[in-house]
Every structure is written in structure tokens, then in C-alpha cells.
Amino acid sequence: MNRKTLVLPALVGLLAPVLAACGTSGSGSDGGDAIVVGTTDQFVANSDAPAPFDPAYAYDTGAWNVLRQTVQTLMHVPRGGGQPVPEAASRCTFTDTESESYRCTLRDGLKFSDGKPVTAEDVKFSIERVLNIKSDNGAAGLLANIDTIEVKDDKELVFHLSTPDATFPYKLSTPVAGILSRDAYDGKKLREGFEVNGSGPYTLKAETEGDKLVSAVFTKNPDYKGDLKLRNDKVELRSFPDAATMGRALESGEIDMMARAMSPEQIKALSESPKEGIELKEMPGLExxxxxxxxxxxxxxxxxxxxxxxxxxxxxxxxxxxxxxxxxxxxxxxxxxxxxxxxxxxxxxxxxxxxxxxxxxxxxxxxxxxxxxxxxxxxxxxxxxxxxxxxxxxxxxxxxxxxxxxxxxxxxxxxxxxxxxxxxxxxxxxxxxxxxxxxxxxxxxxxxxxxxxxxxxxxxxxxxxxxxxxxxxxxxxxxxxxxxxxxxxxxxxxxxxxxxKQYVAARSDITGVEWTLNSSSDLQLWELARGTA
Structure with a gap:
């Protein structure tokens, strides 16, 4: 098989929930070894799905969690869930009582991974691009009630909606509303392959075999400005062919955590007969x-x-x-x-x-x-x-x-x-x-x-x-x-x-796992750190 390495601005797989950890003896941001996360998710770029990580196309949890690591959105849902709060924006609010006009102001100093500044025009371009391409994958439907986007200046814009929508702040927190560079993306067609250009918390070095992504290393983006606080410098995602192989890698110490998709048998075994140095945690799920x-x-x-x-x-x-x-x-x-x-x-x-x-x-x-x-x-x-x-x-x-x-x-x-x-x-x-x-x-x-x-x-x-x-x-x-x-x-x-329900299994020296997924199963790799429980 052809095996090659790509350097991309970011990627990820889906973790399914959550292990409680009690305290930490280190920040995890000391430039040490990457925290390694196992997944059975498969990421493929082929003729049927040539652009798996294009926000105008991606509409499954695994692909969205790839985008969450590298592409910023105006809003985001906090790590513990609840109402969306500003991320790339410094402030967003409805300006009318009918929930039809939504104004956002960008943070100062936002940059894409190529060093170019993020502007309100980039936000407008990114969202109009989704609506213009209108992929049959369905993601554009989330933004379908946008009538016009009015750019006030480099940092301020207003979304005028065709119908009232109190859920609109949530929609701006999803990767379909991810902010892209006008220089890196065509406004009328999808961007094929695994490459992503954004202003998010990580950059990515990805290894592929043929049309499959098999391993990804997320590295802290030094130019990131936003609401997220990173607790690590590196997280590696490794793809496994099945849950049993992934489980053996956790037991041997090859990986630090496994989640999506653990088998019912693995969950039952870890619940009834815990293994030394490995912990399992259940949390309510919305799947x-x-x-x-x-x-x-x-x-x-x-x-x-x-x-x-x-x-x-x-x-x-x-x-x-x-x-x-x-x-x-x-x-x-x-x-x-x-x-x-x-x-x-x-x-x-x-x-x-x-x-x-x-x-x-x-x-x-x-x-x-x-x-x-x-x-x-x-x-x-x-x-x-x-x-x-x-x-x-x-x-x-x-x-x-x-x-x-x-x-x-x-x-x-x-x-x-x-x-x-x-x-x-x-x-x-x-x-x-x-x-x-x-x-x-x-x-x-x-x-x-x-x-x-x-x-x-x-x-x-x-x-x-x-x-x-x-x-x-x-x-x-x-x-x-x-x-x-x-x-x-x-x-x-x-x-x-x-x-x-949601489960994750991890080695006992990994902390922050309880925040790795929020109530919508949004993957938040920046919460992980290495320490002592």
C-alpha cells in the first residue's frame, strides 16, 4: 500500500464518553510524549466521499470532531454543556425580540494557520460557501434559514434570518459554520482530501495508507486565540481495525485511552472485572x-x-x-x-x-x-x-x-x-x-x-x-x-x-477525561493531560 505523511492543520476521531479523574500532578503541557487515543473510526477519501473534512460536506460525528480541533466557529458549547458561548467571537447576541437578527463581533488577533488574519468577510464567505455548494450530505440544512449576511467592518457582521430561530446560536457552534480562509478554499466546489485550513487549537500531522487516514498527531497551535484552554501540547489518534485490537493496545500501554467504539463485551468486562491501571466510566448519552x-x-x-x-x-x-x-x-x-x-x-x-x-x-x-x-x-x-x-x-x-x-x-x-x-x-x-x-x-x-x-x-x-x-x-x-x-x-x-450510554476507558495517569466529551459528544482533546489520579 502507498503510505505517506501529510501535514495538516487538524483532525480527530470520535471518543464516546467519559472517565472521571481526580486531580493532576502536572499540566500536561510540558512538551512530553503525545497522549495516544485509540479509535475504530475509519477516515476515507475516495470517489464516493472525496472531501470528508470539508465543512460544506462533513456531517457525521467523526468528521465533525476532526473539524472541531482545527476550524473555529463563532460560538461553541462549553465543556460541560449548556448554552453556547463565544469562541472565535468576542460577543454574539440577537438584536431583536423575534430571533431574526443575530450580530457577532470577532476577537482581536485571530489568524489562520498560514498567518493571515481572520475577518468578518471570511466568516461570510465560509457560510455562504456551504449554502452555495449545498452538498447532498445534509449539513447545509442547518443554515438554510439564513437570508442575508451583512458585514459591518472587519470584525462585525449580522445574520438576517428568513424565519425566527432561537436555536441559531447552537447552529453557529457546529462545524458546518466553521470559519475558512478565502485563499485556501474555492467558494463553489468542495476541497478534496484530508487537508483542513483553519484557526483552531491544533495543527495536524497525518499518516495515510492509500485513501485512508491511519494516524494523526495534533500539535498545539501557537497562534490560536479563542475561548479554549489547552492542557496538552500533543494528542495522537490511532485508528484500529476493531475494538478487540484497540483493547489489547490499551492493556499493553500502547495507547492511553479507547472509546469509539468499544464493544458491549468490553464494557461489561471492564465493569465487572476492572483491570489494574485502567478505569471505565459511564455517563448519560444522547446517541x-x-x-x-x-x-x-x-x-x-x-x-x-x-x-x-x-x-x-x-x-x-x-x-x-x-x-x-x-x-x-x-x-x-x-x-x-x-x-x-x-x-x-x-x-x-x-x-x-x-x-x-x-x-x-x-x-x-x-x-x-x-x-x-x-x-x-x-x-x-x-x-x-x-x-x-x-x-x-x-x-x-x-x-x-x-x-x-x-x-x-x-x-x-x-x-x-x-x-x-x-x-x-x-x-x-x-x-x-x-x-x-x-x-x-x-x-x-x-x-x-x-x-x-x-x-x-x-x-x-x-x-x-x-x-x-x-x-x-x-x-x-x-x-x-x-x-x-x-x-x-x-x-x-x-x-x-x-x-x-457513553463509555470511555483510559489509563489511570490520564486526567481531564471527564471533560473530553460534552453532552453532544463533541470531542474536546484539549482537555486531556498526563498526571496522577
């Missing part, structure tokens, strides 16, 4: 898993088929048999830990029932068994996914109402095929862009959505989603969100399955 449907495909075009599947799937059995204590059943797109959640699917379908499914199919005149293939990705969500889909297949086939097979595909091929509409039924996971119920609804139901779904609910798009965004007090948006969840349960464009 969800679901089945999604290409509602134009003849196999699932009739919603009675989708409703019948919702009637017989046993979420509790999937969570318990495959994931054990690491997951719990989910009966809505909005997880139970997010304000606004309702058990819409349970309210409509109740406990798994073959009779209810048979009645739905019979009333719709659908011949049984219904032949379906359930598609899943083999290398993106961890080793439990194959077992999960085997359990789904067995549950559906046991009813004799379905004739189901399953098919696994690597992520670099799976995601492009899914967006093209090649799959009638497919499984995906979702880590929120920001911890608000809007981000569990709009990416699935709004125009230019993440799924590239043909499903349309005009009531959801034109009435309920806009209504929910008008509420600055997010608890006041409960009524439209309840209605939106009921629409999903009735039409079943997606079928929620479970929500997960």
Missing part, C-alpha cells in the same frame, strides 16, 4: 439508533408496511440481548433525557403485537410475507451493529409476515448508497449537533435533510418546525414537538430503536 425508510421504494412505500414493522419490533429485547446495560429502548426520535420527549411510538403501537401488524397489512391489501433487506454499516457504529440487525431479522421473520435478509457494508460505501436511495430500509445512528429537541426532528423531517429522504410532511415543515423555533424558552416549544413526534409515529419515515 440514538433507528431504522430509516426510502418511502419511494415499492417495498416500503405503503406506510402500512412501516407501521407493521413498528408494531412487532421488540426494542427491549434488542437493547437487552445485544447491548445489555449500555442501551435502553427508545419510542421517539427525541431521547428521554431531552426536554420535549414523548413515547409516541409506544402510545400508538403498545407492546410488540403480531396481530396488530397482521391487521395493518391485511387492511392495506398487502401480500405477506413482505420481502425486505435491512442494510447496516459494518464499521461505523461498533461491533454490536451486526448482532442488532441479526436480532431485527429474526424478530421480523418469526412473525411470518416478513421475509427479511440483512446486508452489511462499510461506511465509505454505505452512506453514498443510502443517499442515492439504493436501500429501502437501512440503519443509522444519530449524535446530536446540539442538545435541543429541534436537532432530533429537523435533520429528519425538514427540507435538505440528513437522510436525503423523499418523505415530506408539509405540516411538519411549514408549520410545526417553524413554530417550535420561535420559542426562546425551549420548554414552551413542547406542544409543537409533541405533535411532530406523533406525526413520525403515524407515518414512520423512521423507526426509533434505542438510545445509548
Amino acid at each position: 440514538i439508533r433507528y431504522l430509516a425508510f426510502n418511502t419511494k421504494d415499492p417495498a416500503v412505500k405503503d406506510k402500512a408496511v412501516r407501521q407493521a414493522m413498528a408494531s412487532v419490533v421488540d426494542r427491549g429485547r434488542i437493547a437487552g440481548k445485544v447491548y445489555g446495560a449500555t442501551a435502553e429502548p427508545l419510542y421517539s426520535l427525541i431521547p428521554s433525557s431531552i426536554t420535549g420527549h414523548t413515547n409516541s411510538f409506544f402510545n400508538k403501537y403498545g407492546e410488540p403485537s403480531r396481530k396488530k401488524a397482521a391487521d395493518l397489512l391485511g387492511d392495506a391489501g398487502i401480500d405477506t410475507p413482505v420481502k425486505l433487506t435491512l442494510h447496516y454499516t459494518t464499521d461505523h457504529y461498533g461491533p454490536g451493529t451486526a448482532k442488532e440487525f441479526a436480532e431485527l431479522r429474526d424478530q421480523l421473520n418469526a412473525t411470518k409476515l416478513f421475509d427479511v435478509t440483512v446486508q452489511g457494508t462499510e461506511w465509505s460505501k454505505f452512506r453514498p448508497a443510502q443517499k442515492r436511495g439504493d436501500y429501502a430500509v437501512f440503519g443509522l445512528g444519530w449524535f446530536p449537533d446540539f442538545p435541543d429537541p429541534d436537532n432530533y426532528i429537523a435533520p429528519f423531517l425538514d427540507a435538505d435533510n440528513f437522510l436525503n429522504s423523499p418523505y415530506v410532511s408539509t405540516v411538519a415543515r411549514n408549520e410545526l418546525i417553524p413554530e417550535s423555533r420561535r420559542q426562546a424558552d425551549r420548554t414552551a416549544a413542547a406542544v409543537p414537538f409533541n405533535k411532530l413526534q406523533d406525526i413520525v409515529a403515524t407515518d414512520v419515515p423512521v423507526l426509533p430503536l434505542w438510545q445509548g
Whole structure:
């Protein structure tokens, strides 16, 4: 294989949560050895996904966490979660009572990695570039309600929104709103490969094999100016082919931490039989898993088929048999830990029932068994996914109402095929862009959505989603969100399955791990340090 080294401004993989550490004897910023983090995430740049780290294209947790290390945003969510605070900006605020005009002022002295100053024109260019390219990956949908961007001077600009949106500060904290250099990026096309130019906390030296990134070293950016406080000089990310290999590397001391994606078996073993010098910590997670449907495909075009599947799937059995204590059943797109959640699917379908499914199919005149293939990705969500889909297949086939097979595909091929509409039924996971119920609804139901779904609910798009965004007090948006969840349960464009907890395992001399991920699973490598627990 061709093996080469690239020097880039930054990169990362996804860690999944969190180990508590008690104090430290050192700052970790003494120029010593890099803290080494293991991941099973695979980063590929090929013909199907040529620009994995372009903010106009990237829209999965792993790629976004690459961008978070190198590309600044005007706002960011604090390490412990909560409302966004200024990052590249010194101040941002709504200037009206309708949440339609948002003014930001940049910090003094911001520079890109090539030494050029960051200006308000760069911010305008970066965001308009996302909207102009409008990649089919769905990220542009987060910024779709921007009407115009008015530049006041080198440091000040105003976003004029086409509709009120109280969640807009959150959207400016996501990598799709990352600030890019006009000299380094074309305004009309994606930037291919792994290179990223930003003004973030790290630069990157990356090693590749062919079209894959296999190792990355993040080095502190001496010109960084922002809200983040770095506790280390270097963090290395190493990619492993599977969780078992990554686990052995942690035990041997080759790496200091492992997270995404630990297997349920590893989590269980470390919980029940802790290993000396290694600690495991669980924290509440906001990840969800679901089945999604290409509602134009003849196999699932009739919603009675989708409703019948919702009637017989046993979420509790999937969570318990495959994931054990690491997951719990989910009966809505909005997880139970997010304000606004309702058990819409349970309210409509109740406990798994073959009779209810048979009645739905019979009333719709659908011949049984219904032949379906359930598609899943083999290398993106961890080793439990194959077992999960085997359990789904067995549950559906046991009813004799379905004739189901399953098919696994690597992520670099799976995601492009899914967006093209090649799959009638497919499984995906979702880590929120920001911890608000809007981000569990709009990416699935709004125009230019993440799924590239043909499903349309005009009531959801034109009435309920806009209504929910008008509420600055997010608890006041409960009524439209309840209605939106009921629409999903009735039409079943997606079928929620479970929500997960987060875990990370690390060696006991690594500190700051409890802050490495915030509530939205944003990776914050700058929090890690080497010391004594």
C-alpha cells in the first residue's frame, strides 16, 4: 500500500464518553510524549466521499470532531454543556425580540494557520460557501434559514434570518459554520482530501495508507486565540481495525485511552472485572439508533408496511440481548433525557403485537410475507451493529409476515448508497449537533435533510418546525414537538430503536477525561493531560 505523511492543520476521531479523574500532578503541557487515543473510526477519501473534512460536506460525528480541533466557529458549547458561548467571537447576541437578527463581533488577533488574519468577510464567505455548494450530505440544512449576511467592518457582521430561530446560536457552534480562509478554499466546489485550513487549537500531522487516514498527531497551535484552554501540547489518534485490537493496545500501554467504539463485551468486562491501571466510566448519552425508510421504494412505500414493522419490533429485547446495560429502548426520535420527549411510538403501537401488524397489512391489501433487506454499516457504529440487525431479522421473520435478509457494508460505501436511495430500509445512528429537541426532528423531517429522504410532511415543515423555533424558552416549544413526534409515529419515515450510554476507558495517569466529551459528544482533546489520579 502507498503510505505517506501529510501535514495538516487538524483532525480527530470520535471518543464516546467519559472517565472521571481526580486531580493532576502536572499540566500536561510540558512538551512530553503525545497522549495516544485509540479509535475504530475509519477516515476515507475516495470517489464516493472525496472531501470528508470539508465543512460544506462533513456531517457525521467523526468528521465533525476532526473539524472541531482545527476550524473555529463563532460560538461553541462549553465543556460541560449548556448554552453556547463565544469562541472565535468576542460577543454574539440577537438584536431583536423575534430571533431574526443575530450580530457577532470577532476577537482581536485571530489568524489562520498560514498567518493571515481572520475577518468578518471570511466568516461570510465560509457560510455562504456551504449554502452555495449545498452538498447532498445534509449539513447545509442547518443554515438554510439564513437570508442575508451583512458585514459591518472587519470584525462585525449580522445574520438576517428568513424565519425566527432561537436555536441559531447552537447552529453557529457546529462545524458546518466553521470559519475558512478565502485563499485556501474555492467558494463553489468542495476541497478534496484530508487537508483542513483553519484557526483552531491544533495543527495536524497525518499518516495515510492509500485513501485512508491511519494516524494523526495534533500539535498545539501557537497562534490560536479563542475561548479554549489547552492542557496538552500533543494528542495522537490511532485508528484500529476493531475494538478487540484497540483493547489489547490499551492493556499493553500502547495507547492511553479507547472509546469509539468499544464493544458491549468490553464494557461489561471492564465493569465487572476492572483491570489494574485502567478505569471505565459511564455517563448519560444522547446517541440514538433507528431504522430509516426510502418511502419511494415499492417495498416500503405503503406506510402500512412501516407501521407493521413498528408494531412487532421488540426494542427491549434488542437493547437487552445485544447491548445489555449500555442501551435502553427508545419510542421517539427525541431521547428521554431531552426536554420535549414523548413515547409516541409506544402510545400508538403498545407492546410488540403480531396481530396488530397482521391487521395493518391485511387492511392495506398487502401480500405477506413482505420481502425486505435491512442494510447496516459494518464499521461505523461498533461491533454490536451486526448482532442488532441479526436480532431485527429474526424478530421480523418469526412473525411470518416478513421475509427479511440483512446486508452489511462499510461506511465509505454505505452512506453514498443510502443517499442515492439504493436501500429501502437501512440503519443509522444519530449524535446530536446540539442538545435541543429541534436537532432530533429537523435533520429528519425538514427540507435538505440528513437522510436525503423523499418523505415530506408539509405540516411538519411549514408549520410545526417553524413554530417550535420561535420559542426562546425551549420548554414552551413542547406542544409543537409533541405533535411532530406523533406525526413520525403515524407515518414512520423512521423507526426509533434505542438510545445509548457513553463509555470511555483510559489509563489511570490520564486526567481531564471527564471533560473530553460534552453532552453532544463533541470531542474536546484539549482537555486531556498526563498526571496522577
